[in-house]
Amino acid sequence: MKRKPSTEATACWIRLMRVQSRVLNAVEQDLKKAGFPPLAWYDALLELSRAPAGELRPVELEKQMLLPQYSTSRLIERLVDEGLAVRRECKIDKRGQFVEITDAGRELQKKMWSAYSAGIEKHVGSKLSDADAVKLCGLLDRLGCSCGETASLVAKDGAAAR
Amino acid sequence: MKRKPSTEATACWIRLMRVQSRVLNAVEQDLKKAGFPPLAWYDALLELSRAPAGELRPVELEKQMLLPQYSTSRLIERLVDEGLAVRRECKIDKRGQFVEITDAGRELQKKMWSAYSAGIEKHVGSKLSDADAVKLCGLLDRLGCSCGETASLVAKDGAAAR
DNA sequence: CATGACTAAATGCATTTGCATGGAGTAGTC
DNA sequence: GACTACTCCATGCAAATGCATTTAGTCATG
Numbered sequence: 001m002k003r004k005p006s007t008e009a010t011a012c013w014i015r016l017m018r019v020q021s022r023v024l025n026a027v028e029q030d031l032k033k034a035g036f037p038p039l040a041w042y043d044a045l046l047e048l049s050r051a052p053a054g055e056l057r058p059v060e061l062e063k064q065m066l067l068p069q070y071s072t073s074r075l076i077e078r079l080v081d082e083g084l085a086v087r088r089e090c091k092i093d094k095r096g097q098f099v100e101i102t103d104a105g106r107e108l109q110k111k112m113w114s115a116y117s118a119g120i121e122k123h124v125g126s127k128l129s130d131a132d133a134v135k136l137c138g139l140l141d142r143l144g145c146s147c148g149e150t151a152s153l154v155a156k157d158g159a160a161a162r
Numbered sequence: 163m164k165r166k167p168s169t170e171a172t173a174c175w176i177r178l179m180r181v182q183s184r185v186l187n188a189v190e191q192d193l194k195k196a197g198f199p200p201l202a203w204y205d206a207l208l209e210l211s212r213a214p215a216g217e218l219r220p221v222e223l224e225k226q227m228l229l230p231q232y233s234t235s236r237l238i239e240r241l242v243d244e245g246l247a248v249r250r251e252c253k254i255d256k257r258g259q260f261v262e263i264t265d266a267g268r269e270l271q272k273k274m275w276s277a278y279s280a281g282i283e284k285h286v287g288s289k290l291s292d293a294d295a296v297k298l299c300g301l302l303d304r305l306g307c308s309c310g311e312t313a314s315l316v317a318k319d320g321a322a323a324r
Numbered sequence: 325c326a327t328g329a330c331t332a333a334a335t336g337c338a339t340t341t342g343c344a345t346g347g348a349g350t351a352g353t354c
Numbered sequence: 355g356a357c358t359a360c361t362c363c364a365t366g367c368a369a370a371t372g373c374a375t376t377t378a379g380t381c382a383t384g
Contacts, residue, residue, distance in 0.1 A: 005279045008295035009287030013185075015299055016286075019306035020182035021228065023175075059332065066183065071371075073334055095332040095379040117167045124178075125171030127304050133170035137177055139298040142289050144181035221362065232342075235364060257349045257362040 016143075027119035034115045037082075037108075040065070042116060044075055045084060045109035048101035055088060055100035084108055178305075189281035196277045199244075199270075202227070204278060206237055207246060207271035210263035217250060217262035246270060 005013075028039055036042075047064045048056055056064075062072040076099050079085040084105035088098040101109075128136065167175075190201055198204075209226045210218055218226075224234040238261050241247040246267035250260040263271075290298065 005283040005287040006292050006295065008292040008299070009290065010279075010282055011299050012290065012295045012302075013282045013286050015302040015306065016178075016182050017186065018228065019302045020178050022306050024179065057332085066180065068372075069333075070335080070373080073332095074370085077334090090332095093332075093380075095377095097333080117172075120172055120175045121167040124175050124305060125167040128171065128174065128301070130168050130170040132301060132304070133168065133174045135297070136301040137170070137173050139290070139294060139301065140174070140177040140181045142294070143286060144177065144184050219362085230342075231363075232365080233340095235362095236340085239364090252362095255350075255362080259363080 023123050026123045027116070030119045030122070031112070031115055036112050036115060039116070040067075040075060041079065041084070042109060042112045044079060045101060045105050045112075048085060048099065049106055049109055053100070054106075055098040057090065057096055057098060059096070061099065079105065185285050188285045189278070192281045192284070193274070193277055198274050198277060201278070202229075202237060203241065203246070204271060204274045206241060207263060207267050207274075210247060210261065211268055211271055215262070216268075217260040219252065219258055219260060221258070223261065241267065 024039075031039065031042075043065055044061060047061055048054055051060075058072055058076055061067075061076070062069055065072065067075070076085065076087075079099075080087060082104075083102060085099050085101050088100050090096040090098050125133075186201075193201065193204075205227055206223060209223055210216060213222075220234055220238060223229075223238070224231055227234065229237070238247065238249075241261075242249060244266075245264060247261050247263050250262050252258040252260050287295075
């Protein structure tokens, strides 16, 4: 008798949900204990720092981060409030703007990466051989197909939740 | 040169975050469009329906669902408000209580499962062979080691996010 | 250049979360 | 039994989120 979502698929689903939640919590908690802001801030700063002139349109950021529009809007607001980014006028489209990372922003991003990377190592890296990590990536990719381009660029200093 | 979190581990992390978020959103959205309450309600109802007399102490529920205490408390409040569960006095420990699922609760759980299972099939099952699903489970388990006991019981009617 | 359809971003408002605390009960110790 | 320490659950309050809407600007068409 064939069930519609096979028990195997269901088991995957469960683990995907639970493991992610566990691991994410663990890493976020570590970061918080070290006195850092939430991961989303890091992700945004990283995207900005990698962008051509350290600046991005909110819409772009939104796409990179897979975040709802209003959520991006408020995230930017907070970064600006904290002096981690500044708004720049967008001359080619007056509706829009550019958000540029500041030096303070770049600095924070780097500092966070040292804590963040430690978290990744502790909660992921240390539990998996590199070979297994590659297998896991491959399998996950089949479900999501959206880590695409970004994924290959990650190399040097880490990345992006949500 | 060896980096601390290997690029492989980092890539895993990214995918784990992004894929989970994508898939969860997709399933939640499907459920919502079908007019159902959030997944967490389903999870709670499922746990309750599987418990010995259809009842559980909030603390147990909390552990099963990996939810913060206050969050469980409010979830129960909502279930009770909607008539999906009732509170029962706990005679052996006056601090506590039992939460028992109602017929309406069991019914909703079943109805939700048909939509939920369709979501799992659509967003997970259909993208993975059973063999690959098994591999994926195995790899994920190494990161979490908490789907343990529950996992094997899942068989018949689905399970649990967060 | 008027119009209608669309995109960029912000925001008001209701709901939900997180955090810290409080009240009530249990259990161990003396 | 009085004290202390701890567990179970609820809740007030501030902050974060989701949703729908608004404001401003673009663009294509006639």
